[in-house]
Amino acid sequence: MSVLALDIGGTTLKAALVDAEVRSDLRSSAPTRRGDDVVADAAALLAGLRDQAPASDPPQAVGVVTAGTVDGDAGTVRHAANLGWRDLPLAALLAERLGLPVGLDHDVRVGAAAELQAGEAQGDMLFVALGTGVGAGVITGGRAQAGAAGAAGELGHMIVRPGGPLCACGQRGCLEALFSAEGLRRRLAEAGRAEVPDLAVLPHHPDPVSVAIWRDGVQALALALHNATMLLDPARIVLGGGLSGWGETLLRPLRADLAAGLAWRSPPELALAHHGPEAGLHGAALLARNQLADTPLADVAHGGTARRPAAKP
Amino acid sequence: MSVLALDIGGTTLKAALVDAEVRSDLRSSAPTRRGDDVVADAAALLAGLRDQAPASDPPQAVGVVTAGTVDGDAGTVRHAANLGWRDLPLAALLAERLGLPVGLDHDVRVGAAAELQAGEAQGDMLFVALGTGVGAGVITGGRAQAGAAGAAGELGHMIVRPGGPLCACGQRGCLEALFSAEGLRRRLAEAGRAEVPDLAVLPHHPDPVSVAIWRDGVQALALALHNATMLLDPARIVLGGGLSGWGETLLRPLRADLAAGLAWRSPPELALAHHGPEAGLHGAALLARNQLADTPLADVAHGGTARRPAAKP
Known part of the structure; x- marks a missing residue:
C-alpha cells in the first residue's frame, strides 16, 4: 500500500510516492514560495505524484511535515514566519484538494521519530x-x-x-x-x-x-x-x-x-542520521501510514510517537 | 492506610509515617553517616516509626528516595559518591530488615512527580x-x-x-x-x-x-x-x-x-514548589503507595511516573 509524503522546507518542497517498504520510488520538488502559493504548489506536487501511481496501488494517505509551530492533533500550522503562515488549517486544505486523509506535524520532530524507527x-x-x-x-x-x-x-x-x-x-x-x-x-x-x-x-x-x-x-x-x-x-x-x-x-x-x-x-x-537530509520526508511517510489504522505503523501518532515504552508495573 | 517515607539527603536522613491523605504525622531524622552505617540508621529510623504507628493502622509499605544514580526498577543505587555507595541493593536490604515492600527512586525525579501531582x-x-x-x-x-x-x-x-x-x-x-x-x-x-x-x-x-x-x-x-x-x-x-x-x-x-x-x-x-524543601519526602510517600496495587496512586511507578498521557489515536 503506497502513501504520499511532503516535506515543506524553507527553500524547497520535496514530495515522494512511497511504497510499502518505505522506499521513495517517485519524487518531485518545487521551490518554496510564500503564503497561499505554497498550499497550491504542495497540492499540485502531490496530485501529480498521485496521478503517476500505478493503478494497482494508488496512494491511500498523505503525510506532510513543515517547520514552524505545528499543532499535529489539530492539523494546523500555528505559525511559520518564513512561509507567511499563521493558524493555517493545512491538513484540512490538502485533504479537501486531494480527497485523501492528511497527517501533519513538525519536520524535525517527525524526522526524529523516523530516525528512532530506523535505528535500534x-x-x-x-x-x-x-x-x-x-x-x-x-x-x-x-x-x-x-x-x-x-x-x-x-x-x-x-x-x-x-x-x-x-x-x-x-x-x-x-x-x-x-x-x-x-x-x-x-x-x-x-x-x-x-x-x-x-x-x-x-x-x-x-x-x-x-x-x-x-x-x-x-x-x-x-x-x-x-x-x-x-x-x-x-x-x-x-x-x-x-x-x-x-x-x-x-x-x-x-x-x-x-x-x-x-x-x-x-x-x-x-x-x-540514517536518512541523511531526508529524515523529514521519511517522517512524513510514517505520518501518512499512521492515517491508515490497519498498518503496523499506526503507532506512529501525531506528535511523532514512534514506540511506546514498556508499561511500568 | 499508612506508609513510611524516607529521604536520604547528603546531611540528614528524614523519615515520616504518612497517613492516607499524604499528611506527615510522625517524623524522625538523623545525621547522614556513610556506607553501611546509612543503611543501619535508615532501617532504625523506619523501624522506630513503624513501632509508633497506631495498632489500628500499621504501615503497609516503604518509599525511599536518595541522590545519586538510582535504578528504581532494580531497587539499586548504582552510585552515590557522597554516601560511599556503589551497586547497593538498598530496596532489598531495607525490605528484609522491615518485612515490608520497599520502593526506591531518585530524590529529585520523584520530587518532580510529587509536584506534578500537587499542581494542576x-x-x-x-x-x-x-x-x-x-x-x-x-x-x-x-x-x-x-x-x-x-x-x-x-x-x-x-x-x-x-x-x-x-x-x-x-x-x-x-x-x-x-x-x-x-x-x-x-x-x-x-x-x-x-x-x-x-x-x-x-x-x-x-x-x-x-x-x-x-x-x-x-x-x-x-x-x-x-x-x-x-x-x-x-x-x-x-x-x-x-x-x-x-x-x-x-x-x-x-x-x-x-x-x-x-x-x-x-x-x-x-x-x-508546593511542598517546599519536602518534595522528596512527599515523593517517597507516593513511591510507597505505589507498592500497594490497590491504591489510586498505583500509577505513580518506579521512575517517578505520575500520570500517563492520554493514548494517542
Whole structure:
C-alpha cells in the first residue's frame, strides 16, 4: 500500500510516492514560495505524484511535515514566519484538494521519530537537524516530545556564548548564530570574507580565518550537546540536515570536544542520521501510514510517537 | 492506610509515617553517616516509626528516595559518591530488615512527580531542586524522565559560563559553581569574604560584593532555565530545595532575567514548589503507595511516573 509524503522546507518542497517498504520510488520538488502559493504548489506536487501511481496501488494517505509551530492533533500550522503562515488549517486544505486523509506535524520532530524507527530501539535520543537553522527532535521515554506549546527542540536558540554574536532571532550567543549555514555565512562575511566559500569545503579551506570560524562553530555545537546531555541523558545523538553532509570531518572534532567537556560521565553515542537530509520526508511517510489504522505503523501518532515504552508495573 | 517515607539527603536522613491523605504525622531524622552505617540508621529510623504507628493502622509499605544514580526498577543505587555507595541493593536490604515492600527512586525525579501531582495537570514541567547542589526533575509528556543511564536532570552541570569558575565536578562554568549553596559559599570565600554570611540573608547583605555574587548567580540560573526552556518548552518551572526559601526575593529578579533573555517566546510560568524543601519526602510517600496495587496512586511507578498521557489515536 503506497502513501504520499511532503516535506515543506524553507527553500524547497520535496514530495515522494512511497511504497510499502518505505522506499521513495517517485519524487518531485518545487521551490518554496510564500503564503497561499505554497498550499497550491504542495497540492499540485502531490496530485501529480498521485496521478503517476500505478493503478494497482494508488496512494491511500498523505503525510506532510513543515517547520514552524505545528499543532499535529489539530492539523494546523500555528505559525511559520518564513512561509507567511499563521493558524493555517493545512491538513484540512490538502485533504479537501486531494480527497485523501492528511497527517501533519513538525519536520524535525517527525524526522526524529523516523530516525528512532530506523535505528535500534532507543528510548532517549536527540535528533539534531543542522541546516539553514538548527532544530532538534527530543525523544524521551520512547516518545517525540512537542513541549507545552509545541515549541520544544529549539536547540539552535540555546545560548552557548552569553553576550556573543547577534542571532537572527534577536538573542545573543545562540548556537544558530555560531553554527548553522546562515550563521556561518554571516560570520564569514563579517570577518571580511566577502567571497564566502562553498560551505561544503569550508573545513578544508586554505584561509585559516575561515577555518577558525568553522572550528569555533563546532565548539559551540559541542557545548549545546553537552548541555542537552546533562538535561536529557540521551543514549544517542543523531545529526541530520544539510550540514551533516560534512560527515566524519564534523563528527571527529565534535566527538573530541564533547568528550573533553564532560568531566564525570561518558558522552552519548554520536552518529549521522540514517536518512541523511531526508529524515523529514521519511517522517512524513510514517505520518501518512499512521492515517491508515490497519498498518503496523499506526503507532506512529501525531506528535511523532514512534514506540511506546514498556508499561511500568 | 499508612506508609513510611524516607529521604536520604547528603546531611540528614528524614523519615515520616504518612497517613492516607499524604499528611506527615510522625517524623524522625538523623545525621547522614556513610556506607553501611546509612543503611543501619535508615532501617532504625523506619523501624522506630513503624513501632509508633497506631495498632489500628500499621504501615503497609516503604518509599525511599536518595541522590545519586538510582535504578528504581532494580531497587539499586548504582552510585552515590557522597554516601560511599556503589551497586547497593538498598530496596532489598531495607525490605528484609522491615518485612515490608520497599520502593526506591531518585530524590529529585520523584520530587518532580510529587509536584506534578500537587499542581494542576501539566504534561511538561521542570522541577528544580536548589540546595547544596542543583538538580532537576524533567517531566515530559506527563512522565518523569530518567534518561538512558538514569542520569537525566543534571541541570547543575549545564555549562552556563564557558571557561568560568571551576566546579567541584571538574568542569568549568557549571551552574552549580555559580548558584548553589556550595558554589555561593566558595565564591564568597574566594572574594575574601572570610566571614561568609548566612545564605538566608545574602540577598540583603550590606556588603555590595557579596550581593553582587548572589545576583551574578541568579543570572546564571536564568540562563540555565532559558536553555532548558528552549529544549523542553515546559509549561511551568517549579523551584524547590533549601535555597527556594528566598521566595519572592529570588523569583522577582529570576523572572525578569528569564523574560529579558527570551527574544521571541514568552517565558514558562515560574513558581515555588508546593511542598517546599519536602518534595522528596512527599515523593517517597507516593513511591510507597505505589507498592500497594490497590491504591489510586498505583500509577505513580518506579521512575517517578505520575500520570500517563492520554493514548494517542
